[in-house]
Amino acid sequence: MTVTSPQGFRAAGITAGLKASGTPDLALVVNDGPEHTAAAVFTSNRVVGAPVMWSRQAVKDGVARAVVLNSGGANVCTGPGGFQDAHATAEKVADELGIGAIDVLVGSTGLIGVRLAADKLLAGVPVAVGALAADDAGGLAAATAIMTTDTVPKTAVRTVETPSGGTFTVGGMAKGAGMLAPALATMLCVITTDASVAAADADAALRAATRVTFDRVDSDGAMSTSDTVVLMASGASNVTPDLDVLTDAVTAICADLARQLVADAEGASHDIAITVTNATTEDAALAVARAVSRSNLVKAAVFGNDPNWGRILSQVGTVPEEVAPFDPAELDVSVNGVLVCKAGGAYEPPEKVDMAAARDVTFTIDLHAGDAEVTLWTNDLTHDYVHENSAYSS
């Protein structure tokens, strides 16, 4: 069901005492091999947490044997002391497992600007190592320990038969209460596979997968200071899939987890899938979709079950021509399949659109400019969003 489904992995989730709530807050995922290939993608934010600084260096050689993750504190803007905390955590995990610290990646989520309770964190590491298990329970415990405002743990698994008859498995876990979540909506994700994968292929597959999944879940357009997605491959299946087969499998796991993030977005009452069709390029389609996804006016209208295509068109019009060529007089917009705007003007009556019936809402924006298409997911803007994000303690 999760990161322990592929052969060669053990996981644990325990309570180290970092969270005031007393819920699990320390997760560990260990790759027992025989191979220890790893790749990772990180936030593009220039302000990053100490764990990101550490892990960027640690994964450079394409090798990792363990990932340690904590909730209850992001360890961001914590200065040299915070970096030391991240380093000490990796060292402690390495000591307990008899490996090198440079093969231990670190991920943290929680408030910015506050030092972690390093004593509790370090004391928790041996407990987590002692709890490591290769079964579903171990994987689920790890997925639970990285939750912050998530209401459910998020896991996924796919078993893939290769054209040559071999079978390998990909598993994953993620945290993040969607783009409309409180605080900084840090996204942490660990993906495991028992396929045998070269480091360059792991990196290529992971980058290709995140580009069309996590990168197409958008709220205010800003990645957090801590976003981290790690892929570890154990080679325990003795199957070496082609890059495209591996990429498809990793993409499926990322897409599954990304949709779970959207579905768990706190404060949201609608998930919105924005599809831009007939753009000149994929980048052009994505730019238009992002412009629409970032409009509070569009999102508040969806909360009010109002198919307000004028607000959509107004956002489409903010994209510069050099980014996305199109003729404003040719734009079509459908909401939930009803063509409310045709050729830049009113068409089907908005009353025909039923938005109250379901959580899912679809916008389709036809640019009539080319043949590229992109879908981006976001949520509506609700009273609960404002409440969660104004009441959340600093």
Next chain:
Amino acid sequence: MTVTSPQGFRAAGITAGLKASGTPDLALVVNDGPEHTAAAVFTSNRVVGAPVMWSRQAVKDGVARAVVLNSGGANVCTGPGGFQDAHATAEKVADELGIGAIDVLVGSTGLIGVRLAADKLLAGVPVAVGALAADDAGGLAAATAIMTTDTVPKTAVRTVETPSGGTFTVGGMAKGAGMLAPALATMLCVITTDASVAAADADAALRAATRVTFDRVDSDGAMSTSDTVVLMASGASNVTPDLDVLTDAVTAICADLARQLVADAEGASHDIAITVTNATTEDAALAVARAVSRSNLVKAAVFGNDPNWGRILSQVGTVPEEVAPFDPAELDVSVNGVLVCKAGGAYEPPEKVDMAAARDVTFTIDLHAGDAEVTLWTNDLTHDYVHENSAYSS
């Protein structure tokens, strides 16, 4: 007090019946000369209303004798019929005043995608012409007739003595319930002056003024489909100010009106002034300020009176290095004058910041990278904003 304060102008505001509410909805401002210099800036949105299409052409020669404005409908996405409505309105005003239609600018605000009740609009024009008055009452009536969700009419006036001893006056009116307003927050503004101004100087002064005023009021970063700022100069004072004197006066009027827009932002409980200091360039400072102003997480925190500098720093970090060079480890952030973040980490305790005491909130972000500075205004994200914008009819 308003557009009729400078010599040479008359104005009127009447009820044509475009609004269901029955409140005034048609405004007219006439420049009686002796000169009829005009300049205008329009929305940068690629989807624009018919009035913008018309007025862009009409002002190209640097001459305008009248501006007719209506609330109760934006005349956007209304096709060739909508353009005809805008044209017919200009023609009607021209007929009534005995001037050419090409010297009449048009501005409209209200819902997108719905044709105006052209019969009511055209029937209202002679009534407005009959009501034209050169006194304060005429100017105030015009300022009132362009209101939509505004709670108060917005007007401003400055009288300036030139170094050579002459005196000229600049007046203005604007509508727009700030950036957090319902619907598309169209901003319409008419500025009048009795200075004698060459067309090129009018254009230069207006562009310089809007760049540092209206362009620095930001919400979701999108200009509406109808934003229009018009400057008309009558020359009736016989004073020809230097360009910098004129620019300063027009900038003062625009700044005054821009602050009134922010103060009237519906649904907002705090006005936020974001000052970015010590940037390498003005553009770099502005990019950082805009990134912060567009964060729902930052804005919701302000609604909750929470000086959450971590959310501010996270937004600053989203600006690419090629746009705004700075070292994340050197960033300082003050909220209401309290240095809560120094050198990228926690400093003064957030409890020292009192945000509940006043409507105004200030962020000061020191990039330690150069000597450029910019201030941008925005508002907080509140329950009332969501309510207004989800309940507003499509």
